[in-house]
Amino acid sequence: MLTVLVGGLSVSSGAESVRAQQWLRGNTHTHTANSDGDSPPDTVVRWYRDAGYDFLFVTDHERITDPAPLNARFGVPGRFLLIAGEEVTQLVADSTHPDRRRQAHVNALGLTRVVTRLGERGIVQGISLADAYARNIAEIRAAGGIAQVNHPNFRWSVRLDDLTALPDSTLFEIWNAHTGVNNAGGVDAAGRVAPSAEALWDSLLTRGKVVFAVADDDSHSFRASDADSYALTRPGRAWIVLRADTLTDSAILGALRRGDFYASTGVTLSELAVTDRAITVAISPVNDSRYTIEFIGSGGRVLATVHDRRASYTIRGGEGYVRVRVSDSNGWMAWTQATRMR
Ligand SMILES: [Zn+2]
Ligand SMILES: [Zn+2]
Structure with missing residues (x-):
């Protein structure tokens, strides 16, 4: 008999009890003027x-923007909650890279004290990128936080080998709405291929890693006056939707740890049900948009494609894992976590 894991969580109670919980939408990557954002925390928190x-997690570089006074002003019980975060902005010296360094940024979500990056001005010498991830993620967890690996293709820094030792239940940014992060991957003039962030995720899942996909804003720009920049970096373009029974720090962080959420750039799911026999998704349609629902298994292989607003996939048992990707006719997407068969 199959044991089905939703993200990292074994589900034995069927879909009904899960569906009774609330769907909550949030952003896990946000900057204010406390680091390199263009607006003060008040403006940023009010916008969301x-x-x-x-x-919302505010994740300023190398510091925690204190959520307490912001929640006192902008929080609404049961409706809006700010949770502490930080982006640990690690650079790793690498003489073979054109920048002479590579970037290994990790968000810390829900942490209780600042995590300090390694090295002078954040540039650590003589250790691998994988070791930098391991150290910073361990520090984030020791500080009570959840680690999220950010924008692997920023400055073409991160390779699959750097990621294969990530601890289970790490979050992984497969879509970052900031400009210049190369979500889709690319090929350089010498023919070297950098996979998309989504393909890196499939490679990790195929190796048995329990890594949860995130889409987020990495928002920096809240001033409409800077029109060109705003068009590229304005907030509200990528998020996650998770299931929790209450809007509290512990409920949100618990859902993140379990992987009980999906990532979106605009597609909203009205149903996401996983049993030991089938995965079912349904979409809340927008206008006359058309939808493609793909069920994807080990190696990133497409197991089934359905052109409809609702689809079910019957689990056969040899897929390794099954995840769902929804694309709409306006380019918006949603990605569910992988359901793993063991
Ligand atoms: Zn970053
Ligand atoms: Zn950032």
Whole structure:
């Protein structure tokens, strides 16, 4: 008999009890003027609250923007919650890279004290990128936080080998809405291929890693006056939707640790049900958009494609894992976590 894992969590109670919980929308990657964002925390937090988000992590570089006074001003019990975060902005010296360094940025979500990056001005010498990830993720966990590996293709820094030792239940940014992060991967003039962030995720899942996909804003720009920049980096373009029974720090962080969420750039799911026999998704349609639902297994192989607003996949048992990707006719996407068969 199959044991089905939803993210990292074994589900034995069927879909009904899961569906009774709330769907909550949030952003896990946000900057304010406390680091390199263009607006003070008040402006940033108000923007997300007024845009209808349920929760927000402000993740300024190398510091925690204190959520307490911001929650006192902008928090709404049961409707909007700010949770502590930090982006640990690690650079690793590498004489073979054109920049002479590679970037290994990791968000810390829900941490209780600042995590200090390694090295002078954040540039550590003489250790591998994988070791830098291992150290910083261990520090983030020791500080009570959840680690999220950010934008692997930023400055073409991160390779699959750097990621294969990530601890289970790490979050992984497969879509970052900031400009210049190369989500889709690319090929250089010498023919070297850098896979998309989504393909890197499939490679990790294929190796048996329990890594959860995130889409987020990495927002820096809240001033409409800077029109060109704003068009590229404005907030509200990528998020996650998770399931929790209440809007509290512990409920949100618990759902993140379990992988009980999906990632989106605009597609909303009205149903996501996983049993030991089938995975079912349904979409809340927008206007006359058309939808493609793909069920994807080990190696990134497409197991089934359905052109409809609802689809079910019957689990056969040899897929390794099954995840769902939804694409709409306007380019918006949603990605569920992988359901793993053991
Ligand atoms: Zn970053
Ligand atoms: Zn960032």
